[in-house]
Amino acid sequence: MTTSKPRIGLLGTGPWAEHTHAPALAAHPGIEFSGIWGRRPEAAAALAAAHGTTAHSGEAGLDVLFAESDAVAFALPPDIQAPLAVRAAAAGCHLIMDKPVATTVAGARAVADAAAEAGVASVVFCTLRFAAQTAEWVEKQAARGGWYTAHAYWLGGLFAPGSESPYADSPWRREKGGLWDVGPHALSALIPLLGDVTEVRATRTGPDLTHLVLRHVSGAASTAALSLSAPHAAAGTGLEVRGEHGTAELPEGWGDPVDSFGRAVDALLEAVRTGQPHACDVRFGLRLTEILAAAEEQVAAQGAE
Template sequence: MTTPSPAPGASAPAVPAWSGPPVEVGLIGAGPWARAMHARMLAAGPQTRLAAVWARRPAAAREVAEPYGAAVAGTPEELFERCEAVAFAVPPAVQAELAVRAARAGRALLLDKPLGPDLASARTVADAVASAGVVSQMVLTKRYHPATREFLRRAAGLEVTGARSCYLHGAFLGGESATGWRLEQGALLDLGPHLLDLLDAAVGPVTAVRATGDPRRWVELTCEHGNGAVSQASLSGTVPLPGARTRIELFGPAGELVFDTAGIDHEECWPVLRAEFAAAVRSGRAGELDAARGLRLQELIEAATAS
């Protein structure tokens, strides 16, 4: 029996009505991802308001801030003073440094993946979050799409023997995503958190992971799961495809369950992400996709790198 994933947009999670003032969020970063996603998502409200932007280039920060009436902060500390929460759209090394400072200032954190450029820095961020007792949330984009949540709901009821998966695109060949850290570190650090997170959630906790290949070209992961299942993951950012390809196939006694992101609209993710982050900030309780989750994914990446 083959069980496909639901059609894009099916079983969309309800975004609860919002009452009260929006969460004031400061944005660190003014690059392509900050412009394309973070700034407009946070400014769309009603759960959040883009309060301020800081970037190392003031002109770039102003370009991001002005369309939304946000302030331009002169320093990260000035940004912290203007907001309740801080969102990050910067390279992992910059995030790891400034997230610790933001947590120590008592600000909630909306964190990108990976948590840091290496395991040590990721652990420092997670420790700072735990020590300060602030809310944190990872922007693991696909986790906020209704089709992903329906897939994980169905997977929870399956006995899985094995799984195959891939996350492939050609964005590292040129364009705005071909940035320094991505070209240096490759797909394992950039795409790996997404796929490892989904395999860990859908198949069962990953207990061991091995890698072969070159992360800057193509890397293959073999994961062992606590329930005895084995999964494989193919990762590359240097294959010229017409669009990104993310696919997971689960196999077991009941047949096959497939999750494929072809055709899904990522715009459906942002209202859910915004609402859940704002609710977490207001309640003071983080969800499952917090900094501790980011640290676990970084531990798996480190294990793969060391294999």
Template sequence: MRIGLLGTGPWAQMAHAPALHAHGEVDFAGVWGRRTGPTEELAGTYGVRAYDDVDALLADVDAVAVALPPAVQADLAVRAARAGRHLLLDKPLAPTVRQARAVVDAVEEAGVASVVFFTTRFQSRTQAWVTEQAATDGWFTGRAQWLGAVFSEDGNPFATPWRREKGALWDVGPHALSVLLPALGDVRRVAAAAHGPGDTAHVVLDHVGGASSTLTLSLTAPPAAAGATVELRGTSGVAVLPESTENAVSALVRATDALLDAARTGRVHACDAGFALRVTEILAEAEALLDSGA
């Protein structure tokens, strides 16, 4: 599979490009970015072609990996799918439900494969835990704390404009939901949402199986307080998400494996664009509650 990279920012440099370069079953074909200098620099690092026209890249590849802000990703994902290209996307899929649904529609109409990179779902230890809890009945409640210090540290490369606009709800909220939904089931409604310090959001979810969960999400936590915790409690006791020793590059290699498998077999991956759309719908409902103060 020939795969091109769309994006040249910190995530593309730290994760996507190294993962595509290291993967033994894909041909890392080239890079397109919104700025010429960074595109040429990143492409030169890996000895691949730098594209100044995204359609030219799409014409040369079988798939694209996207490392761009959500709104840009959504539009280009639709364009790539309509060109018949498989999609390795990042979370959140899009900043609005309308844009996310457009991606799903384009994927379904074109019959291409899609995988969305929810990091925890592609780290072997944490994914094994998610699979185990999804097969366990009787969960009563769940708690997820996903606390980052992106806006608490000077010079953090991930303090990007879209994260400042959308906040922790949209940046780390997808990670929390990607772990909770398989175990507790889909969300029937967002029961409550409230602001905390900085961009911190507290969200209460009512799940279709009867369980409830609470999320505390932040990108403005003190560095010493940063980290992620997920805890489930039910008839079988207490289960806590284990820490992973895998970095983002190895997780992205596994996500690329998943895309290859989906493209070859036609089987829909659990973290496809459809799942990412559902995550977007839940985030949008929580955002509406936060904006209303309800």
């Protein structure tokens, strides 16, 4: 990065970009917010004007933003962000990616390979790994070790009747459901607690309720229930581990996502400064995609039967 403040641009203009990424980048004291690129020029112009930066659109706009940035953040659907991240890495930009990196293994591997070839740092914004309270809990419990089993549930009401969430209009979430949208959250905590996943079993008991049974390299097993279509009264998030130390539960409340994204920016800057990859980098993002793709394949095979 340059000797002055690092320049970070943003790709995306949807609700996630509007409510989280753009405010966090504009408020971060350690960077220069170098611009916003959007597929809709009018949306890019409005969001850029709201945060005092420059708007870009189209192919030429991408190249300009890459040239004027040391790093770029993504707030785009996964299979749109992945090929753009390959281009950004080739242009020498460090990467702050949303989860999942991609919904195909090939797409995620292309990003990981491009980042490695270009020698750029990366962070994947798995929210609970950067929210202060939950990140501290994951690190503490992972350091304790000795866990026998874990259970996670990520049950959102995004597509429940009466939902007024702006994210309910997301085509990729409606197509891919809870497995791909909230599955990365569960895995981002289960893996550091119990080790990498060595075996995946998946089944779907409703249009959007996926159950995972995972075996980990530590020998422990975990389960996860994932949905975006739970009734509002049943929606909630939880993760419990049990082992030789007893029981530990993930704290409730993830705090302000703007603050969490600011911590993700800090993590990227630290990775660039030290040359040490962050635990939640694009290689970890690739691993998440591999696990979720294996689960999706099992669910699809059961549907075919």
